[in-house]
Amino acid sequence: MTGDYLTRIGTLIRTARQHRGWSQAQLGEALGTSQSAVNRIEQGKQNVSLEMIARIGEALDSEIVSLGYSGPMHLRVAGGTRLSGAIDVRSSKNACVAILCASLLTTGRTTIRSVARIEEVYRILEVLTSIGVKSRWINEGRDLELTPPAELDLAAMDVEAARRTRSVLMFLGPLMHRAQHFAIPYAGGCDLGTRTVQPHLTALRRFGLEVATTGGAYHASVEPGAPMDRPIVLTERGDTVTENALLAAARHDGVSVIRNASPNYMVQDLCFFLEK
Template identity: 30%
Template sequence: MRKIVINGGKPLSGQVAVSGAKNSVVALIPAIILADDIVTLDGVPAISDVDSLIEIMEIMGAKVKRDGETLEIDPRGVENKPMPYGKINSLRASYYFYGSLLGRFGEAVVGLPGGCDLGPRPIDLHLKAFEAMGAKVSYEGDNMRLSTGGKAVHGTQIFFDTVTVGATINTMIAAAKAEGRTIIENAAREPEIIDVATLLNNMGAHIRGAGTDIITIEGVKTLHGTRHQVIPDRIEAGSYIAMAAAVGEGIKVTNVLYEHLESFIAKLDEMGVRMTVEEDAIFVEKQEKLKAVSIKTAPYPGFATDLQQPLTPLLLKAEGRATITDTIYEKRVNHVPEMARMGANISTVGGRIVYEGPNDLTGAPVKATDLRAGAALVTAGLMAKGRTEITNIEFILRGYSNIIEKLKALGADIELIEE
């Protein structure tokens, strides 16, 4: 068993660099299957989700070279074969292989996706889009088969009943080499969607409107190799900014795109967090009195669901009583009992999180129930007096690149221990 041990209550200072976006790279790597030559990604984070994707790509026949944050993938040897269920089952983003394999081979046999347990996250909208593009869906044990009967998928008009990042990206990937034009209406607008569209366009795709609610894709016959810089991870950036405000005595968070964090920064301003926004960095001062604020998550450009948990420990320092409402994932409240175990005045009432502060946290044994809950517990452990032991840390390592090393460089007393 591995765990993270933190001796908290120590002020942090210095500089921390944000890595490439997890939610981009987990779609970029499967999308490379569509290319007819080598694709190089720069700014790839050192996270376990990337390790799993590389292993899957190699099993399928791709040649992969990794040098630090640079990843070179030659997909020309990829074969259409069922993918290893164990790896697929641990990885939510495995569903992006549906789109890339359909686009290249007209067929995909993939295990049902796994990932964090955040409540219902159905893939019905993905399947609705693929069926509209000519694919038939069947099930074989733990696998799902999508097939067009040997034909290329065809362009069509797709309206999503709800805004969905995963289905927007997956449809865009599949449509890149479709016959004809595909129009996605009520598309999600997240920066990661723009990042995937940029990679595909750099490979020769014709995609317009990414970042708006209508995306148009003109299918092409071939896609070539290219080089692409992964955008900075806005969720990691927000996590470190919140952490800096909670325990920092002056921390600069670098490789930040402010325009990706506007709704998050607006809430910090409302709390009274003192910070200076620079061109590609945010300097967070030592904080004094903070005001409690209510949070309600929403699709981009609203407040990101992935940031409500990392922000919670900072909210616990604020004066007053307020609520957190997650409209995206109903089970994104599992960090609450863990925070309460550390002495926080926090609870769930009717699906909402209610908190009152300020709180003095005490170190305790806690468990990460999902990726962002794990990040929240790390910040809480840094804030708390005494020793905090976090188990289930595989969730944290799925999404935060070199988190132990980054925090140690800021002065944190933190260790990853194997037992």
């Protein structure tokens, strides 16, 4: 080893020894060597074999040199210092996707601040623009402006983009207020195993949505929903199924009570948007 590496290793050994509360003599005794030998090692003035480094680490209960071992790491934290400052936080992809779908509930302009510019957001945007929604990035690309048309061109939906995101399921809630009959492709997205869409269909049926799953698409038809004289009980406490029920309830007459709803942050962000 070169002198520079020996010095750095020696410093690590000295720090670990002092942290253990040992003297050089105590470490030497544990290693079966002399105090002067330990001193030379810590000064970087003696070659050290990998075997010796391993023995020192075992004696001090401290991994001196990591060789890709995935076990626990030893950290020493000197606390008691007041911290201050500011950082820029990334915005929520899940909340943004829900609000993108919710923009279909209105024909007015929607502006979303601090949009997460990631793939799933782009996929939903591709679907929205394919059915006639105008989108425009503003404020140096940080914010997004959406303007749906008076009539959506659902027949022109970008099937490829829709199949690449499971979030397209959240089109069911708002589209039932925009069209009596429509279809969306089977939802795809991340590979997390088989996940049923039945909780969505069960919840939305109470609002008058009936769905037949044939030919690689969900074929939806809308009839006037029954009065909400009893709560809707979700069969799955999921974020997207809660959001779908919220999107359907937002333009449904009367008061809707949703039981077993997810309280996660993205659901709350959607609620804030719907309130506005």
